[in-house]
Amino acid sequence: MTSQCDGWIRNYVDGSYVEPDESSSFDQVDPATGRVLARVHEADKALVDRAVTSARRALDNGWADTPVRERTALLRRAADRIEERFEEFVAAEMADTGKPITQARELDVARALTNFRTFADIVAAAGQESFVTDLAGGKQALNYAIRKPLGVVAVIVPWNLPLLLLTWKVAPALACGNSVVVKPSEETPATASLLAEVLEEVGLPAGVYNVVHGFGANSAGEFLTTHPGIDGVTFTGSSATGSHVMKTVAPRVRPVSFELGGKNAAIVFDDVDIDEALTGLTKSVFTNTGQVCLCTERVYVHRSIFDDIAGGLVERAAGLRLGDPTLDATTTGPLISQAHRKKVLDYFEIAEQEGAKVLTGGGIPDLGQELSGGSWIEPTLWTGLTNKDRVVREEIFGPVAALIPFETEAEAIALANDTEYGLAASVWTNDLRRGHRVAQKMNVGISWVNTWFTRELRSPFGGMGLSGIGREGGESSLHFYTEPTNVCVQL
Numbered sequence: 091m092t093s094q095c096d097g098w099i100r101n102y103v104d105g106s107y108v109e110p111d112e113s114s115s116f117d118q119v120d121p122a123t124g125r126v127l128a129r130v131h132e133a134d135k136a137l138v139d140r141a142v143t144s145a146r147r148a149l150d151n152g153w154a155d156t157p158v159r160e161r162t163a164l165l166r167r168a169a170d171r172i173e174e175r176f177e178e179f180v181a182a183e184m185a186d187t188g189k190p191i192t193q194a195r196e197l198d199v200a201r202a203l204t205n206f207r208t209f210a211d212i213v214a215a216a217g218q219e220s221f222v223t224d225l226a227g228g229k230q231a232l233n234y235a236i237r238k239p240l241g242v243v244a245v246i247v248p249w250n251l252p253l254l255l256l257t258w259k260v261a262p263a264l265a266c267g268n269s270v271v272v273k274p275s276e277e278t279p280a281t282a283s284l285l286a287e288v289l290e291e292v293g294l295p296a297g298v299y300n301v302v303h304g305f306g307a308n309s310a311g312e313f314l315t316t317h318p319g320i321d322g323v324t325f326t327g328s329s330a331t332g333s334h335v336m337k338t339v340a341p342r343v344r345p346v347s348f349e350l351g352g353k354n355a356a357i358v359f360d361d362v363d364i365d366e367a368l369t370g371l372t373k374s375v376f377t378n379t380g381q382v383c384l385c386t387e388r389v390y391v392h393r394s395i396f397d398d399i400a401g402g403l404v405e406r407a408a409g410l411r412l413g414d415p416t417l418d419a420t421t422t423g424p425l426i427s428q429a430h431r432k433k434v435l436d437y438f439e440i441a442e443q444e445g446a447k448v449l450t451g452g453g454i455p456d457l458g459q460e461l462s463g464g465s466w467i468e469p470t471l472w473t474g475l476t477n478k479d480r481v482v483r484e485e486i487f488g489p490v491a492a493l494i495p496f497e498t499e500a501e502a503i504a505l506a507n508d509t510e511y512g513l514a515a516s517v518w519t520n521d522l523r524r525g526h527r528v529a530q531k532m533n534v535g536i537s538w539v540n541t542w543f544t545r546e547l548r549s550p551f552g553g554m555g556l557s558g559i560g561r562e563g564g565e566s567s568l569h570f571y572t573e574p575t576n577v578c579v580q581l
């Protein structure tokens with residue numbers, strides 16, 4: 091049995107794909123064409139319970155005590171196997187999201203390999219904290235901390251970078267000896283189930299990796315977060331859902347790691363190399379059709395170069411190639427769904443009511459009959475807005491940004507920090523002392539200078555304010571996916 095056969099995408103529990111039940115299922119829809127690609131078996135409460143129970147049993151049957159070298163070797167085998175099946179993962183990612191083949195290859199699947207290999211390295215090299223404590227009377231004590239797996243971890247991920255974000259969590263969780271129950275987004279079920287094939291092929295014991303498909307409330311998501319057998323939740327998704335999940339696990343005081351929404355700013359100073367800034371800004375606004383939590387939706391530009399940047403971005407937007415995701419020339423895919431496109435189009439309406447001037451885009455492109463059923467939208471740029479406007483304060487999560495002028499550095503910093511979010515920012519300037527100074531003043535989890543989405547996986551990653559709680563990446567992942575016990579020995 092494989093993750094996808096006879097038209098079904100299956101749940102994976104206790105080392106086996108579960109026979110689907112027609113009565114509880116939903117469609118996998120291709121966002122590029124609107125066509126139904128497969129049926130997805132929706133896990134009910136009993137199946138989620140079976141997944142959590144088997145995850146616990148796998149832990150108790152030895153996985154938690156597996157030597158680090160065995161776990162990290164398994165992660166490396168998983169990376170090698172994904173590499174061997176690379177194009178299958180590319181195809182699954184594209185079926186789920188409609189994203190262009192070049193992005194699926196160069197970002198999403200490539201990062202899955204890197205995530206597994208990086209956390210194998212990090213966990214293999216991790217030491218333990220220890221101290222010799224001087225006591226009264228010339229005595230001493232030895233203090234050392236051992237790190238045990240957190241336990242059964244609920245992994246709930248969104249639809250925008252489904253495989254990248256899933257492996258960003260599953261790799262460190264497994265490396266640290268945890269077992270996981272994964273709930274992928276209902277929009278993007280394929281790669282999480284396909285990953286189960288690879289993990290089984292490389293020898294992961296049954297029950298360590300489980301996949302339950304479904305929605306949030308009254309479905310697999312909520313059955314998972316309310317399950318008493320869960321020891322922690324790592325969640326990536328919207329701030330509203332994160333807040334709800336926090337309330338759900340609060341009664342059992344379970345640790346949470348939240349990577350949530352953003353309303354990220356770019357600040358463009360008057361000394362930039364215009365062409366270099368335009369390349370970076372175009373990437374930061376339109377990558378993955380703006381469906382990246384780190385994407386820029388607010389661009390603050392020094393007034394003296396405002397028209398150059400605005401005009402240049404309009405030209406760059408016109409250069410984006412929307413269309414058949416299987417073509418190498420395609421740069422930009424559809425939004426994830428008709429429902430999400432309606433949400434973005436509603437914001438386009440609100441922007442015009444708030445006085446926005448549409449520099450480019452603002453509607454639905456005509457890409458021909460074949461793609462007419464897809465959730466396509468035009469890359470869009472606005473001016474004429476301020477920080478008071480809803481479309482400058484609320485996350486839209488589409489290929490759109492508001493361009494706003496500033497005069498002074500202090501004004502730019504205040505404008506960029508005037509948000510309830512705190513995920514990412516980018517600063518564009520050739521004065522590196524100013525770059526460091528301004529980047530440090532951004533109230534965000536990650537602050538880039540003259541680049542965007544450049545990722546060091548050993549650095550702490552996450553957000554503040556509405557953008558999240560905690561950090562993952564490098565040591566931060568070890569701290570979330572393990573529980574330390576400090577042992578103190580009188581010498």
Ligand SMILES: NC(=O)c1ccc[n+]([C@@H]2O[C@H](COP(=O)([O-])OP(=O)(O)OC[C@H]3O[C@@H](n4cnc5c(N)ncnc54)[C@H](O)[C@@H]3O)[C@@H](O)[C@H]2O)c1
Nearest residue numbers: 247248249274275306307311312327328331349350351383
């Ligand atoms: N900070 C980051 O690293 C990051 C990365 C990607 C996406 N995001 C954010 O995610 C959002 C877009 O993704 P989305 O629409 O899938 O988010 P979402 O919050 O709607 O859903 C995220 C996941 O949570 C599940 N879910 C929904 N309600 C739930 C509930 N009550 N209990 C348990 N699970 C529930 C969904 O089924 C999905 O799997 C955007 O806000 C984006 O900024 C953040």
Ligand SMILES: O=C/C=C/C=C(\O)C(=O)O
Nearest residue numbers: 250258381382383384545
């Ligand atoms: O959509 C949000 C992207 C998050 C990216 C990461 O978590 C990462 O690059 O590790």
